[in-house]
Amino acid sequence: MLSRAAQLDSKSGGPLSFLIFGLMLIICSVFCPPSQASTESCKKVNPTFVSLQRCRHHPDGVRDLDCFSRHYQPTYNCAWRPGRNAARNTYTLVVTQKSKKIFQNISDFHQTIRRQKNTNLSVEIFENLHSDHCTTAVFHGSPKSLLRCEPPVNVSFSRSDGELRVTVTWKQEDAKLINKFAVRYKVLDSPSWDESIVESLDANTCRVRTLNTSLVYAVQARCVTNEKCSQCPWSSVYIVPRELTTQHAVVSIKDTDIPEETGQRLISAAFKLHDCHRLTIGKVSGEPPRQQVDTCLSDFRLILSYSAYQINISTYNNASVSTPVSHIIPERETMHDDRRLNVTVHNSTAFSIRWKPDVLKMFICYSVEWKGSGQAARYRSFYEDINNYKTLSPLPEPLEPYKRYSIVLHTRPDKDTCNMKKVNNSESTYGRTYVYFLEGSPVGAPANISSHSVTLNSAVVRWSPIPEEQVRGFLRGYILHFAHSNQRGVRTETNITVGPTFNSCKLQELKVDTMYQVQVSGFTSAGAGVRSATIFFKTDHEGHFHYRNVITVLAVVITVAIVGTPMLKRAKSVFWPNIPNPGNSSAVQKIEGSCQLELLGILATLEVEEWDTESLQILENDSLVPACTFATVLPPLGAFELEGDPPEMTSKWSQKDIQDGDLSPVLEADTFLEKRQTDCLGLPVAFSSDYTTMEMFQQMMPETPAHEGMKNKSEDITVVRTKLDYVRQFSTGSTSDSQQMFTIF
Structure with a gap:
């Protein structure tokens, strides 16, 4: 209403308006509080600031708030870690630089803040602001102290002789600012980093010395702080394995053919150690590349051409590589003088190589290798899709005269480049041939000349080949120079030529009982070479x-x-x-009675005397012998007369008188034998086996038991006293061809 009156008064332009305005000023100055209090009471209160006052710091709440900047970024990067107890967290970030700014409802654990120059940064983070368990964390920093350089993006290690070499790579933006870096290390599983920090001399390489080669270490790296890198955090922990000090070993390297693949071979081997192995493969000729193959398998396989290769094999881990062991795969010369390949030597610095035209349909990239005897191989790769020949000129080294050169052509399947991209399965051998720039006659002679199988009119001459370095050309054959002189002294020489593969020759149509001299020499297209030393041989004479x-x-x-x-x-x-043992015979085992045992005892005590086929010996002995047994064992002497013996040796026996009263009168030997033989005719005397003596005793003994035989001994057996120890005679019976000995007791 006052405003309306003032408006009307202003329109009328009277003094009433000034009066009303003055009254209003007086009333306001009396009833209104000071201006600051009036301003705050008039503003609406923000509930966020009321909630911030309820949050507190807690170890299980939000923590590890960190902010940093990079020299090339206009912002701060703040990151934190969430509380341990909250399931779903929301964050409020209060940032104070020149002014205060609030970021609400953040669900991530980081926030980007725009940087204000020359202004300190203060950041406060609140977790779950509107809950009763609100927690907070605070960060303060100046712009210069918040410039951070990142840890290295790549770290590699190399151990050798107790030394650890650490090589690092930085981000491209930080690489220009970092001059040095530091490394700290500890034995793996050690509780703390108690070793000293080692600083590098440059920005990429650091050396740590005097380490134990058998221990595993944990290593970290970071940059060294400077004005533009005030913050250098440690990298993640890298595990450095033990140093490899033992050389690798392979069981054996095998060189085998590949079925239906001519010009290539399979090279395979097995490792003794179950570690990771590094193979470096290259040609002996030096042609690049040298391919590196890493494998953790127990063996390896390579497909290579027939060239010579060098393979270096070593064990490795992410920190060290063992000392490599070198293996040479020799070239294979199975394609010797292949007719598919032709070489023409123009001069000492140029030659042309020609192959079959059908090869152009499959290959357009080739490689030629050539080398002289005892020289290193040379190589040249080329592209050819029109002609089936190539002239190589000029050569890196001139060809030498009288030296043999091996020339090999390889084909390569890659068409974008004729240089090898890799070694494994990159080429195959097409053919091989040998050439001489200039041939000469041999300067050496065959050795070890010798003659063999000499007869009346022939002989064989043998020799050893001429060494290759002394041939000086393609050997065309050998010449045998053999000569002889007749009785007049006229010398005649004859030459025989044989092929280069022979090392012997048979000389025929030679003269009987003649001395020959022989020499052998080789020859090439340039002529015959030096003769060997002379050998001599003489043919046999008749009746030799x-x-x-x-x-x-x-x-x-x-x-x-x-x-x-x-x-x-x-x-x-x-x-x-x-021959069976007589002691095991059933005939011996059946002998029973005292008579048999007595005879065996007498036999056991006999002394064997030297046999005499010309005499009959009669010895005296006073002993009692059963008459039946005596007659049985002692056949009629007339039946065993030896041929040629005089009658007086077998017709009569001499004997002594016995004492009175002992036995009946002593009989004549012949009468006594005839009587006892008649008494024992009923006993069988046919012997069926070799145990003649034993079976004879058994058949002639009575069947009565031993005790009955003793009772009836006086009744059945007539006892006589013989004056003979034994009678021994050798004769040849009509029923047997072998000698028989009969002993008479």
């Missing part, structure tokens, strides 16, 4: 007896006798049974 053959036969016979005798004995023991 070859003692060598006799000696050979005797040696064979003696060898057979020495070796064959034990074999025959062994065969006899296997295929023929041994």
Whole structure:
């Protein structure tokens, strides 16, 4: 209403408006509080600031608030870690630089803040602001102290001789600001980083010395702080394995053919150690590349051409590589003088190589290798899709005269480049041939000349080949120069030519009983070479007896006798049974009675005397012998007369008188034998086996038991006293061809 009056008054332009305005000022100054209090009371209160006052710091709440900047970024990056107890968290970030700014309802654990120059930064984070368990964390920093350089993006290690070499790579933006970096290390599983920090001399390499080669270490790296890198956090922990000090070993390297793949071969080997292995493969000629193959398998396989290769094999881990072991795969020369390949030498610095035209349909990239004897191989790769030949000129080194060169052509399947991209399965050998820039005659002669199998009109001459370096050309063959002189002294020489693959020759149509001298030489397209030393041999004369053959036969016979005798004995023991032991005979085991035992006792006490086929010996002995047994054992002497013996040796016996009263009168020997033989005619005397003596005793003994025989001894057996110890005679019976000995007791 006052405003309306003032508006009307202003329109009228009277003093009433000034009066009303003055009254309003007076009333306001009296009833209104000071201006600041009036302003705050008039503003609406923000509930966020009321909630912030309820949050508190807690170890299980939000924590590890960190903010940093990079020299090339206009912002701060703040990050934190959430509380441990909250399931779903929301965050409120209060940032104070020149002014205060609030970021609400943040669900991530980081926030980007725009940086204000030359202004300190203060950041406070609140977790779950509107809950009763609100927690907070605070960060303060100046702009210069918040410039951070990141840890290295790549770290590699190399251990050798107790030294650890650490190589790092930085982010491209930080690499220009970092001059040095630091490394700290500890033994793996050690509780703390108690070792000293080692600083590098440059920005990429650091060396840590005097480490134990058998221990595993944990390593971290970071940059060294400077004005533009005030913050250098440690990198993540890297595990450095033990140093490899033992060389690798392979069981064996095998070189085998690949079925239906000519010009390539399979190289394979197995490792003894179950570690990771690094293979570095390259040609012996030096042609790049040198391919590196890492494998953790127990073996490896490579497909290579017929060239010579060098393979270096070592064990490795992420920190060290063992000392490599070098293996040379020799070139294969199975394609010797392949007719598919032709080489023409123009001069010492140029030659042309030609192959079959059908190869152009499959290959357009080639490689030529050539080398002289004892020289390193040379190589040249080329592209050819029109002509089936290529002239190589100029050569890096001129060809030498009188030296053999091996030239090999390889084909390569890659068409974008004729240089090898890799070694494994990159080419195959097409062909091989040999050439000479200039040939000469041999400067060496065959060695070890000798003659063999000399007969009346022939002989064989043998020799060893000429060394390759002395041939100086392609060997065309050998010349045998042999000569002899007749009785007049006229010398006749004859030459025989044989091929280059021969090392012997048989000389025929020679003269009997003649001395020959022989020399051998080789020849090339340039002519014959040096002759060998002279050997001499003489042909046999007629009726010559070859003692060598006799000696050979005797040696064979003696060898057979020495070796064959034990074999025959062994065969006899296997295929023929041994002669049985008479003690095991049933005939011996059935002997019973005192008479039989008495006879066996007498036999056991006999002394064997030397046999005499020309005499009959009669010895005296006073002993009692059963008459029946005596007659049985002592056949009629007339039946065993030896041929040629005089009658007086067998017709009569001399004997002594016995004492009175002992036995009946002593009879004449012949009468006594005839009487006892008549008494015992009923006993069988046919012997069926070799145990003649035993069976004779058994058949002539009575069947009565031993005790009955003793009772009836006086009734059945007539006892006589003989004056003979035994009668021994050798004769040959009509029923047997073998000698028999009869002993008379």
